[in-house]
Amino acid sequence: MSKQVQELLEAYDETQYSLRPQTLKEFIGQETIKERLHIHINAAKQRKQALEHILLVGPPGLGKTTLAKIISNEMGGGFKSAVGPTMERLDLATILTNLEAGDILFVDEIHRMKGYVQESMYPAMEDYKIDLPVGQGPSADIITVPLSRFTLVGATTREGLLSGPFQNRFGIRIHLGYYTDDEIQIAINQYSNRLQPPVEIEEKAERELACRSRGTMRIAKNLLLNVRDYATVKSTGVITHAVAQEALEFFSIDELGLDKGDRDYLSTLIEKFSGRAGLKSLAVAVSEDERTIEEVIEPYLLKIGFLSLTPTGRVAADPAYAHLGFPSPQDAQPTFF
Ligand code: ADE
Numbered sequence: 001m002s003k004q005v006q007e008l009l010e011a012y013d014e015t016q017y018s019l020r021p022q023t024l025k026e027f028i029g030q031e032t033i034k035e036r037l038h039i040h041i042n043a044a045k046q047r048k049q050a051l052e053h054i055l056l057v058g059p060p061g062l063g064k065t066t067l068a069k070i071i072s073n074e075m076g077g078g079f080k081s082a083v084g085p086t087m088e089r090l091d092l093a094t095i096l097t098n099l100e101a102g103d104i105l106f107v108d109e110i111h112r113m114k115g116y117v118q119e120s121m122y123p124a125m126e127d128y129k130i131d132l133p134v135g136q137g138p139s140a141d142i143i144t145v146p147l148s149r150f151t152l153v154g155a156t157t158r159e160g161l162l163s164g165p166f167q168n169r170f171g172i173r174i175h176l177g178y179y180t181d182d183e184i185q186i187a188i189n190q191y192s193n194r195l196q197p198p199v200e201i202e203e204k205a206e207r208e209l210a211c212r213s214r215g216t217m218r219i220a221k222n223l224l225l226n227v228r229d230y231a232t233v234k235s236t237g238v239i240t241h242a243v244a245q246e247a248l249e250f251f252s253i254d255e256l257g258l259d260k261g262d263r264d265y266l267s268t269l270i271e272k273f274s275g276r277a278g279l280k281s282l283a284v285a286v287s288e289d290e291r292t293i294e295e296v297i298e299p300y301l302l303k304i305g306f307l308s309l310t311p312t313g314r315v316a317a318d319p320a321y322a323h324l325g326f327p328s329p330q331d332a333q334p335t336f337f
Pocket of ligand 1 (some may be wrong): 019020021026027028029062063066187217218
């Protein structure tokens, strides 16, 4: 990689990183969660002990990784991270044996960690030790290696996919919820000041972006960055309310914050399947993988009442028909009497 590209990437990372809050105080919203974490963190610090293992649960983009980093900052220890699906037993052993006392090990998508890797985590979490095979084949010996007192912070969009015994080994379980428009507006204001160079944005434009962020901080940040580009090229660089509206229209984000992918999902469900379909058929029809549908598209549609999950499949609700301009299913049904 050329030096110039490397410098650009580093500068980019720095931009992204500096947008993230570094302390609980700077983290916007999730008030009860912050209070709980404040108590657990300060109790552990007073006792000079490691924090209990923490499971962060919630839809994508609500700040689980940011919170994990904040927990590490507040505890003052090291931070190591890993991604669940790709981890093998040996990778886990290498990571665990290199941890120092008080370190946070953050595992994203922990529900996608292989079952046998999850199981090898149990003694590490409970007794701070790990069994390692020495030699190969059936005659291999097992040695038990002691570990430092670390804290595992797991993040998941699907708590139910973690086995019961694994869930129970997390002493602290936290569920993040969607943000209010007010909270997101405050974050957009902060992001615009922290960007390099800072971007000028009208209050009404902040509100417009906030209302179309689907209660999700990551979407708010991405909308701001996209609209900033639009304002730079198509206007003076200032994000006025008019420029924000024009840009959102250009990027196909509607008044509720739904993007083309959300609308394709709903219109396919309504038009192709008369409003009711199974996950597999829907996934094929919209050319999207089942996991993205379940973990990214559906949670917000469920939250705003556009969709319900029933034993006979996904069902589009009345407000979804109205939003997309389809006649309500009741009106469309033929009358026999
Ligand atoms: N970035 C991600 N989550 C955030 C939050 N809750 N407040 C501010 N910035 C964030």
